[in-house]
Amino acid sequence: KAGVTQTPRYLIKTRGQQVTLSCSPISGHRSVSWYQQTPGQGLQFLFEYFSETQRNKGNFPGRFSGRQFSNSRSEMNVSTLELGDSALYLCASSLQSGGYNEQFFGPGTRLTVL
Amino acid sequence: GDSVTQMEGPVTLSEEAFLTINCTYTATGYPSLFWYVQYPGEGLQLLLKATKADDKGSNKGFEATYRKETTSFHLEKGSVQVSDSAVYFCALYSGGGADGLTFGKGTHLIIQP
Numbered sequence: 001k002a003g004v005t006q007t008p009r010y011l012i013k014t015r016g017q018q019v020t021l022s023c024s025p026i027s028g029h030r031s032v033s034w035y036q037q038t039p040g041q042g043l044q045f046l047f048e049y050f051s052e053t054q055r056n057k058g059n060f061p062g063r064f065s066g067r068q069f070s071n072s073r074s075e076m077n078v079s080t081l082e083l084g085d086s087a088l089y090l091c092a093s094s095l096q097s098g099g100y101n102e103q104f105f106g107p108g109t110r111l112t113v114l
Numbered sequence: 115g116d117s118v119t120q121m122e123g124p125v126t127l128s129e130e131a132f133l134t135i136n137c138t139y140t141a142t143g144y145p146s147l148f149w150y151v152q153y154p155g156e157g158l159q160l161l162l163k164a165t166k167a168d169d170k171g172s173n174k175g176f177e178a179t180y181r182k183e184t185t186s187f188h189l190e191k192g193s194v195q196v197s198d199s200a201v202y203f204c205a206l207y208s209g210g211g212a213d214g215l216t217f218g219k220g221t222h223l224i225i226q227p
Contacts, residue, residue, distance in 0.1 A: 056214060
């Protein structure tokens, strides 16, 4: 069974631009969660989507948004990029909603904002 | 809010040494507790979990016991191997609409032959 895939793996943008990251979950998984990983803050929860609906949202500004499609693939968008948005963005999928369920993580997208 | 504290390392051990990585938490209610591991070049993967007090999670020779009285979930292994070199994350989930998993900062473990 193929794992969680994320595209692109690396991205370089400049301040003020916007970016869209993509995540394809494991086949049959309906929940997709996004996390931001930085050296200073560690792993922080962004949001979770289940059956095309946002279930939970972490403490991030409205510039961070996402969506989920009917095939469970998910995209995350960051508008008006800031230097502090440079991070590794991880996507995780699971069969059901909620952190109780085993999360399967992708390799991440490394975003650098210049 | 919820939080997880763990030693950040790096922790360097010789092969066959005993391993302990400490993890303590602060949470409302009765969270589920997890250890995730990230091997070089790979995504995080679940190592073990415990869902209630005194539960012991175990996998691949690793163990951790959910201690409610000390709010801890320390990871142990009796004899580490070079292949155990990785970053280990302690995490919790409080449920009830909680904001996803809450992770510790991660502990980088290096095992020398």
